Amino acid sequence: MAVKKPPQNVVPPERNAKQSLRMTTPVFLDGASLTIPTLTQLQADGEMVAGAAAAPMSTELAKKIYADMVYTRLLDERMVGAQRQGRLSFYLTCTGEEASVAGTIAAFKHDDMVMGQYREQLAIRFRGFTTEQFMNQLFSNAEDLGKGRQMPVHYGSRDLHFMTISSPLATQIPQAAGYAYGQKLAGNSACTLCYFGEGAASEGDFHAGLNMAAVLKCPVVFVARNNGYAISTPAAEQYAGDGIASRGVGYGIKTIRVDGNDILAVYSAAVAARKIAVEEQQPVLIETMSYRLGAHSTSDDPSGYRSRDEEQQWREKDPISRMKNWLLKQGWWDEERDVALQAGFRKEILEQLKLAEKRAKPVLQELINDVYQTPPAHLREQLQALEKHIAKYPDDYPADKQSREGAK
Numbered sequence: 001m002a003v004k005k006p007p008q009n010v011v012p013p014e015r016n017a018k019q020s021l022r023m024t025t026p027v028f029l030d031g032a033s034l035t036i037p038t039l040t041q042l043q044a045d046g047e048m049v050a051g052a053a054a055a056p057m058s059t060e061l062a063k064k065i066y067a068d069m070v071y072t073r074l075l076d077e078r079m080v081g082a083q084r085q086g087r088l089s090f091y092l093t094c095t096g097e098e099a100s101v102a103g104t105i106a107a108f109k110h111d112d113m114v115m116g117q118y119r120e121q122l123a124i125r126f127r128g129f130t131t132e133q134f135m136n137q138l139f140s141n142a143e144d145l146g147k148g149r150q151m152p153v154h155y156g157s158r159d160l161h162f163m164t165i166s167s168p169l170a171t172q173i174p175q176a177a178g179y180a181y182g183q184k185l186a187g188n189s190a191c192t193l194c195y196f197g198e199g200a201a202s203e204g205d206f207h208a209g210l211n212m213a214a215v216l217k218c219p220v221v222f223v224a225r226n227n228g229y230a231i232s233t234p235a236a237e238q239y240a241g242d243g244i245a246s247r248g249v250g251y252g253i254k255t256i257r258v259d260g261n262d263i264l265a266v267y268s269a270a271v272a273a274r275k276i277a278v279e280e281q282q283p284v285l286i287e288t289m290s291y292r293l294g295a296h297s298t299s300d301d302p303s304g305y306r307s308r309d310e311e312q313q314w315r316e317k318d319p320i321s322r323m324k325n326w327l328l329k330q331g332w333w334d335e336e337r338d339v340a341l342q343a344g345f346r347k348e349i350l351e352q353l354k355l356a357e358k359r360a361k362p363v364l365q366e367l368i369n370d371v372y373q374t375p376p377a378h379l380r381e382q383l384q385a386l387e388k389h390i391a392k393y394p395d396d397y398p399a400d401k402q403s404r405e406g407a408k
């Protein structure tokens with residue numbers, strides 16, 4: 001094969017290395033060479049940290065953020081209870097990380113696409129997902145937007161620009177880079193918000209996604225929720241570098257680390273991050289330092305791998321009470337309203353839970369719809385086999401648990 005002659009007078013590409021910095025004896029860099037500060041603006045008692053320049057937050061927005069945090073805490077508590085009662089198959093809480101999610105989603109516009117991991121129910125709630133919609137998804141009934149085909153907590157809503165959650169870790173990261181690249185090409189001044197955990201950042205998809213976003217200058221804000229654990233694996237056994245933030249810097253991405261239990265710090269960082277992503281058309285990485293106060297999921301028991309003392313230390317840094325203290329100090333909130341807010345949410349959640357668990361299941365045929373334009377033969381065969389199986393064992397598949405609409 002003929003070898004192509006390289007074109008003449010081509011300037012070698014920049015390698016982005018600061019080649020003017022030279023040394024004459026070998027000195028190696030290590031993790032400590034890069035010192036990453038943590039943005040902190042609000043103290044536990046609700047007082048501002050001296051000199052903190054927080055992004056302005058209106059009374060109305062502050063109250064909405066607080067209400068959504070309280071709602072999520074109560075929803076999570078009730079649904080873990082429902083799983084323990086045998087009414088629900090599975091659940092995942094956001095407990096302890098409410099500020100990391102609320103502070104970021106609140107800085108984005110309604111039509112910025114959100115691509116989450118599975119612990120960001122607060123983000124879809126912030127956009128307007130109703131208690132009825134939560135329950136329909138959790139109980140996989142016929143009203144569920146996903147037609148009952150996903151595990152509980154795998155929410156999605158086209159109207160709310162919230163991409164449906166999928167279980168394989170980190171797949172949303174390169175997808176978000178690609179989606180944001182599309183937004184860049186469309187020139188619509190929107191951006192993508194992508195959440196993932198520090199454990200998911202060990203996946204190859206994290207590296208491919210961040211590098212792609214950096215090189216293609218995609219308007220995407222990555223939020224790495226560093227909650228200390230990937231199921232039972234503590235962060236210290238997950239990586240040897242300085243968290244996830246150091247990797248953003250390595251990929252040439254503007255990066256910030258924030259106290260994830262500090263709503264004002266998270267919000268300030270997210271407002272600035274969105275501005276950079278949209279106005280400068282480039283990605284940003286935010287690492288929120290927080291703690292998963294609950295179990296990984298209802299299938300997990302953290303007492304096997306961490307101490308009560310450790311949990312207690314983080315319980316004292318609760319992001320919700322920190323925000324409440326601030327609201328009280330601002331004179332925007334009082335105990336009476338707090339009690340009423342919680343009572344209202346508890347009632348609404350319980351009422352909708354009871355309704356959703358009784359609703360009919362989706363028709364069986366929906367199982368194979370919406371993937372291919374016309375369901376292929378092998379899927380139709382599998383569906384027929386399933387129908388036969390159900391007909392053979394009617395006692396194991398009582399009619400009241402199936403769709404009242406019957407086969408269509």
Ligand SMILES: Cc1ncc(C[n+]2csc(CCOP(=O)(O)OP(=O)(O)O)c2C)c(N)n1
Binds near residue numbers: 296
């Ligand atoms: C590709 C892949 N590998 C493994 C799993 C199983 N898995 C589910 S969640 C999880 C831990 C993720 O931890 P992290 O990203 O820190 O998120 P967190 O649960 O702490 O919010 C693992 C290993 C999976 N879902 N997908």
Ligand SMILES: [Mg+2]
Binds near residue numbers: 198199226228229231
């Ligand atoms: Mg984690």
